[in-house]
Amino acid sequence: MKTFRLLRASLQGTSWFSRGGLQELxxxxxxxxxxxxxxxxxxxxxxxxxxxxxxxxxILALGLQAGRPEALFFFSLLxxxxxxxxxxxxxxxxxxxxxxxxxxxxPLPLKDFEIxxxxxxxxxxxxxxxxxxxxxxxxxxxxxxxxxxxxxxxNTVIQGIFIPLLPIALGVGFIVLLMKAVNISRHKTAFxxxxxxxxxxxxLGFQVLLTRVMASELTGEGQAIFARLLExxxxxxxxxxxxxxxxxxxxxxxxxxxxxxILTSAGFFVITLLLIHRGFIKGLSARMESQxxxxxxxxxGSTILRQRSITKSLIYREWKILSSNSTFIFEAFGEVLVxxxxxxxxxxxxxxxxxxxxDSLLAAIPHPxxxxxxxxxxxASINAMASTSLSREGRSFALSLTLPxxxxxxxxxKLLFQIVLFFPAYLLNMTILMIILKVPVGAAMFIVPxxxxxxxxxxxxxxxxxxxxxVLTWSHPQQAVKQNLNxxxxxxxxxxxxxxxxxIAWLLLKAGMGTTMVGFSIALLAxxxxxxxxxxxxRYAEKSYGGRLEI
Amino acid sequence: MIELKNLSKSYQNGKVKAVRHxxxxxxxxxxxxxxxxxxAGKSTTIxxxxxxxxxxNGSIQMNGIDISWDPLxxxxxxxxxxxxxxxxxxxxxxxxxxxxxxIFEVPGEKREKIKNLAKDFELSDAxxxxxxxxxxxxxxxxSIIAALLHDPEIFILDEPIVGLDPRSSFLLKEKMRRHAEExxxxxxxxxxxxxxxxxxxxxxIIHHGRMIAVGPLEELKTQSRNSHDSLEQLFLxxxxxxx
Numbered sequence: 001m002k003t004f005r006l007l008r009a010s011l012q013g014t015s016w017f018s019r020g021g022l023q024e025l026x027x028x029x030x031x032x033x034x035x036x037x038x039x040x041x042x043x044x045x046x047x048x049x050x051x052x053x054x055x056x057x058x059i060l061a062l063g064l065q066a067g068r069p070e071a072l073f074f075f076s077l078l079x080x081x082x083x084x085x086x087x088x089x090x091x092x093x094x095x096x097x098x099x100x101x102x103x104x105x106x107p108l109p110l111k112d113f114e115i116x117x118x119x120x121x122x123x124x125x126x127x128x129x130x131x132x133x134x135x136x137x138x139x140x141x142x143x144x145x146x147x148x149x150x151x152x153x154x155n156t157v158i159q160g161i162f163i164p165l166l167p168i169a170l171g172v173g174f175i176v177l178l179m180k181a182v183n184i185s186r187h188k189t190a191f192x193x194x195x196x197x198x199x200x201x202x203x204l205g206f207q208v209l210l211t212r213v214m215a216s217e218l219t220g221e222g223q224a225i226f227a228r229l230l231e232x233x234x235x236x237x238x239x240x241x242x243x244x245x246x247x248x249x250x251x252x253x254x255x256x257x258x259x260x261x262i263l264t265s266a267g268f269f270v271i272t273l274l275l276i277h278r279g280f281i282k283g284l285s286a287r288m289e290s291q292x293x294x295x296x297x298x299x300x301g302s303t304i305l306r307q308r309s310i311t312k313s314l315i316y317r318e319w320k321i322l323s324s325n326s327t328f329i330f331e332a333f334g335e336v337l338v339x340x341x342x343x344x345x346x347x348x349x350x351x352x353x354x355x356x357x358x359d360s361l362l363a364a365i366p367h368p369x370x371x372x373x374x375x376x377x378x379x380a381s382i383n384a385m386a387s388t389s390l391s392r393e394g395r396s397f398a399l400s401l402t403l404p405x406x407x408x409x410x411x412x413x414k415l416l417f418q419i420v421l422f423f424p425a426y427l428l429n430m431t432i433l434m435i436i437l438k439v440p441v442g443a444a445m446f447i448v449p450x451x452x453x454x455x456x457x458x459x460x461x462x463x464x465x466x467x468x469x470x471v472l473t474w475s476h477p478q479q480a481v482k483q484n485l486n487x488x489x490x491x492x493x494x495x496x497x498x499x500x501x502x503x504i505a506w507l508l509l510k511a512g513m514g515t516t517m518v519g520f521s522i523a524l525l526a527x528x529x530x531x532x533x534x535x536x537x538x539r540y541a542e543k544s545y546g547g548r549l550e551i
Numbered sequence: 552m553i554e555l556k557n558l559s560k561s562y563q564n565g566k567v568k569a570v571r572h573x574x575x576x577x578x579x580x581x582x583x584x585x586x587x588x589x590x591a592g593k594s595t596t597i598x599x600x601x602x603x604x605x606x607x608n609g610s611i612q613m614n615g616i617d618i619s620w621d622p623l624x625x626x627x628x629x630x631x632x633x634x635x636x637x638x639x640x641x642x643x644x645x646x647x648x649x650x651x652x653x654i655f656e657v658p659g660e661k662r663e664k665i666k667n668l669a670k671d672f673e674l675s676d677a678x679x680x681x682x683x684x685x686x687x688x689x690x691x692x693x694s695i696i697a698a699l700l701h702d703p704e705i706f707i708l709d710e711p712i713v714g715l716d717p718r719s720s721f722l723l724k725e726k727m728r729r730h731a732e733e734x735x736x737x738x739x740x741x742x743x744x745x746x747x748x749x750x751x752x753x754x755x756i757i758h759h760g761r762m763i764a765v766g767p768l769e770e771l772k773t774q775s776r777n778s779h780d781s782l783e784q785l786f787l788x789x790x791x792x793x794x
Contacts, residue, residue, distance in 0.1 A: 302645070304652065304665050305649075310653060310654060313653035399637045401601075404627040404654065405623070546602075
């Protein structure tokens with residue numbers, strides 16, 4: 001019973017949807033976030049379900065042709081299993097090994113099993129909606145296309161509850177092995193970045209595969225692929241018996257399969273819990289110990305003797321904050337490398353013939369220099385770095401307030417850091433696009449200084465928003481970047497700024513000015529506005545650093 | 552020298568009055584102990600003194616510099632140890648101290664002193680470790696070293712003893728005493744009456760945002776209605792809600 005009491009406390013203590021969570025939102029005058037977030041989630045879920053239903057209809061037809069009506073259930077359960085297994089890993093690590101309440105629970109009179117079971121059930125409740133999201137559309141598609149027996153509906157309820165137990169058990173088992181093999185607390189950020197990269201590679205790989213299949217269908221290879229697909233469906237289903245039993249349990253004479261699948265999922269879950277709870281707390285304590293043991297003891301603080309200028313120190317500080325966790329690293333480098341990544345994916349997924357057609361299309365584009373200018377400016381100026389610059393500091397912003405630094409120095413360092421981050425990427429993007437679009441090198445004469453101006457303008461826009469209302473009391477880095485409204489506001493403002501420049505460029509072209517002259521004019525204008533706005537932002541920063549922002 | 556005049560601060564649009572019309576002068580060479588029950592306004596006052604909060608009314612001057620006119624001037628002469636260490640977790644201890652030294656423009660030739668401070672606080676071996684691996688006490692020590700490395704004219708500490716081991720606690724008290732003997736000002740808040748009793752030249756007791764007693768300890772003891780042997784008894788009498 002203590003397990004369930006613990007689970008209840010854990011949900012009450014950590015969820016925004018608990019009474020306390022709602023009260024906290026109310027206290028912060030942020031209850032409005034709930035309907036806004038709810039609407040966003042509904043739209044996302046709605047789109048996802050529509051996409052699933054369309055795919056599921058195809059899989060059902062394919063399964064019927066292969067003589068395997070259970071194919072749709074098999075693949076939806078497989079999809080849910082893979083998703084849940086993958087998501088269990090980061091969330092499970094966080095919940096089992098890195099959540100703050102573990103330190104509080106260890107001294108309490110609780111058995112290892114009770115703690116592990118409560119945390120695993122918490123994980124289960126967290127992941128159950130994801131399973132239902134993938135699974136229920138399969139039920140709907142099948143029920144609306146085939147005649148189903150009463151067992152079908154019983155199985156729907158049972159599989160809805162039991163299937164996630166299997167991937168969660170596998171995921172938790174994997175985590176425990178991983179924690180024994182690697183000291184993740186030492187390499188947590190690297191591990192998270194690797195996980196995110198792996199996820200990205202999977203998405204890209206899937207995209208490449210889909211596009212290639214579609215392209216080959218267009219080129220007449222469709223029939224051969226379809227035959228191979230049917231064979232693959234059969235092999236897949238037979239290769240994974242627990243999911244096969246679960247899928248076959250939906251149809252007449254499937255009661256035995258249903259029982260088998262329930263026993264497998266529940267049995268696996270209980271066995272995993274029984275296996276992993278032994279020594280869990282001991283292992284956790286050892287991990288905490290290893291975390292506090294000194295590792296590097298060579299210099300004994302020789303860094304202290306190295307004197308740096310204030311600006312260099314502040315830029316170093318910006319870098320240390322950015323590299324302090326995977327969320328910030330991934331956000332920054334994702335934004336810096338977004339265009340080269342897009343071009344890379346594009347080059348992979350576009351068939352050769354289509355690329356040749358594209359060349360002639362690109363050759364017909366008017367003013368390619370200005371198009372490139374606009375594109376690279378767009379990618380370099382619209383980002384979440386400046387608009388979260390103060391927010392990323394979090395509670396340590398208090399340190400910035402107590403240091404004897406003028407707001408000019410703080411802003412200068414933040415601006416230089418932004419330039420260091422985005423200007424090289426801007427130049428790289430410009431070079432790639434100039435090669436692809438075969439633009440004369442001379443255009444760089446205005447694209448380079450113009451980009452410099454726009455990067456500064458983008459920074460000034462973003463930082464102004466963050467100076468007004470930074471998110472400083474975050475407990476997870478996601479809140480500082482991904483859930484920070486400043487990002488959205490600043491991106492909107494940047495679009496307006498770039499749009500205004502684009503409008504001026506269009507007017508100048510209409511007035512008969514040459515492409516190069518228009519480019520120079522826009523570059524000069526951006527630099528002029530940047531120089532004009534900088535002192536104003538410094539004055540605004542003086543207020544924020546001078547006591548307006550309280551922490 | 553610290554001069555607080557008619558200092559007030561409220562929260563939630565004036566509903567909660569954290570500090571009310573506080574007047575206080577701390578002379579150079581003094582160790583001043585700022586006492587009060589939980590929620591009395593100690594931390595709020597200190598946060599206003601170091602620029603973390605803006606006062607609603609009143610003025611704060613340190614060595615003749617007004618915080619509203621020259622906040623940077625004040626920040627240059629103070630060393631502040633917060634109640635919870637504020638550090639960059641992903642920096643190494645040495646890098647953090649180097650960062651603070653750079654900001655205070657401590658010249659290279661004077662930086663050997665920082666290493667000595669780390670040695671005094673038995674932190675030398677951990678300087679090249681990530682701050683995230685430090686215990687609370689180690690973080691507190693690092694915070695103290697960071698506050699002392701530029702040899703501040705005014706040393707302000709908010710609950711500095713919490714989390715320190717006995718040796719470091721003793722050492723910190725020594726440093727505070729010596730700092731005052733060098734003609735500098737030391738201002739700290741504490742709940743530990745014995746520390747205040749042994750260390751302070753003067754104490755101030757704040758309750759519900761008001762300064763209810765201030766002066767040398769012996770003077771306060773004699774002024775009270777009952778004769779007290781200890782600061783603890785005096786504190787309990789002055790902050791007793793039922794009196």
